[in-house]
Amino acid sequence: MSALHPNAWAALWLSAKIAVCALPAYALAAVVLCYALQFGLKRPAWLDALVTVPLVFPPVVIGFGLLWLFGRESLLGQGLQALGIDLIFTFEGLLLAAFLAGLPLAVKTLQTALQTHPRVWHEAALTLGREPRNVYLTVHLPIAMPALLSGLLLALARGMGEVGISLMLGGNILGRTETLSLAIFNTVTAGDYAQAGLLSALLGGFALVLFIAVRVLQNKELAKRDVLHPG
Numbered sequence: 001m002s003a004l005h006p007n008a009w010a011a012l013w014l015s016a017k018i019a020v021c022a023l024p025a026y027a028l029a030a031v032v033l034c035y036a037l038q039f040g041l042k043r044p045a046w047l048d049a050l051v052t053v054p055l056v057f058p059p060v061v062i063g064f065g066l067l068w069l070f071g072r073e074s075l076l077g078q079g080l081q082a083l084g085i086d087l088i089f090t091f092e093g094l095l096l097a098a099f100l101a102g103l104p105l106a107v108k109t110l111q112t113a114l115q116t117h118p119r120v121w122h123e124a125a126l127t128l129g130r131e132p133r134n135v136y137l138t139v140h141l142p143i144a145m146p147a148l149l150s151g152l153l154l155a156l157a158r159g160m161g162e163v164g165i166s167l168m169l170g171g172n173i174l175g176r177t178e179t180l181s182l183a184i185f186n187t188v189t190a191g192d193y194a195q196a197g198l199l200s201a202l203l204g205g206f207a208l209v210l211f212i213a214v215r216v217l218q219n220k221e222l223a224k225r226d227v228l229h230p231g
Contacts, residue, residue, distance in 0.1 A: 004195075004198065004199075005195060007174055007175055007178065007183070008183055008187075008195065008198075008199060010175050010178070011178045011179055011180050011182065011183035011199075012180055012183075012202070014091070014094070014177075014178070014179055014180075015160055015179045015180040015181075017091070018091075018094055018095055018098050018159070018160070018179065019098075019156055019159070019160060021095055022095060022098045022099055022102065022155075022156065022159050023152060023156060025095075025099050026099070026102060026103060026106040026151075026152050026155045026156070026159075027106070027148070027152055029099075029103055029106070029107070030103070030106040030107050030110050030148065030151060030152070030155075031110075031141065031148070033047070033051060033107050034107060034110045034111050034114060035133070035136050037051075037107070037111055038111060038114045038115065039122070039132055039135075039136055039140075051103065051104055051107050051108075052104055052108070053104075054100050054101055054103065054104050055104045055105075055108075058164065059101065059162065059163065059164025059165045060164035060165075060167070060168065061164075062100065062164070062165050063097065063164050063165035063166070063167060063168025063169055064168055066087075066096070066097075066100075066165065066168065066169055067088065067168045067169060070087045070088060070093075070169075071088060072086075072088060087169060088169060088171070089169075089170060089171040089173060089176075089177055090170075090177070091177070093169035093170050093177070094166055094169065094170045094177055094179060096165075096169060097159075097162055097165035097166040097168075097169050097170065098159030098160065098162055098166070099159065100165060101158050101159050101162040101165055102154070102155030102156060102157075102158040102159035102162075103155060104155075105151055105154040105155045105158055106148075106151040106152055106154070106155035107151070108151070109147050109148070109150055109151030109154060110144060110147050110148045110151050112147070113144040113146075113147030113148075113221065114140055114144055114147075117140055117143065117144070121139060121140070122135055122139075122140070125139055146217045146218070146220045146221040147217075147221050149217050150214045150217040150218055150221070153210045153213050153214050153217070154210070154214060156210060157206075157207045157210045157211070160179075160180065160181065160203065160206065160207070161181050161203065161207065162179075162181060163181050163182060163185060166179055166181070166182060167182065167185075170182070172185075172186070174186070180199060180202065180203050181203060183199055184196050184199045184200055184203065187199060
């Protein structure tokens with residue numbers, strides 16, 4: 001049986017670090033964005049479209065756009081560099097790639113759950129003097145928690161499998177910005193199918209575990225919905 005190469009271990013460790021950092025970022029962004037999209041005064045359509053873009057645009061196109069926007073020759077890129085922030089060929093760039101790839105799943109899953117909540121809940125809480133933000137955090141969000149967790153797991157699975165944006169922002173530098181998904185691409189390109197198969201099994205197994213967890217959470221969400229909406 002083939003063993004993991006040293007570079008593969010580095011890619012595995014890098015992907016694990018990205019996952020640990022991306023998960024709380026998904027959670028915070030999903031909670032804030034869903035509040036703006038569902039309960040904001042204007043509910044901006046442009047924000048909804050912006051969140052959805054990574055689901056419909058080719059990842060490599062998004063990656064190229066970000067490379068052009070944050071590149072070291074661009075005004076924005078130079079401004080960020082002056083602040084000590086570099087998103088090109090760095091861990092931060094890979095984290096941004098994973099975040100953008102997975103964020104739509106986290107937001108849309110929570111948003112869909114919130115849309116099933118009767119509007120009367122929100123209005124009744126407001127008549128009792130509660131602030132809209134407080135109602136969202138203490139009434140809607142706890143009820144939609146299984147959906148939020150499901151969305152986070154789906155986002156994580158998507159982010160860990162990201163290739164196109166990561167390739168553009170990270171540069172696919174061996175031992176430095178090579179994630180697990182990029183390592184699979186590299187080993188296949190090099191003709192090392194045994195190593196590619198082993199890495200694919202690791203990434204596929206991780207995704208399968210997340211999928212099972214999502215199914216469990218979805219069943220809990222359906223059970224809770226049956227209690228809240230009997231018949």
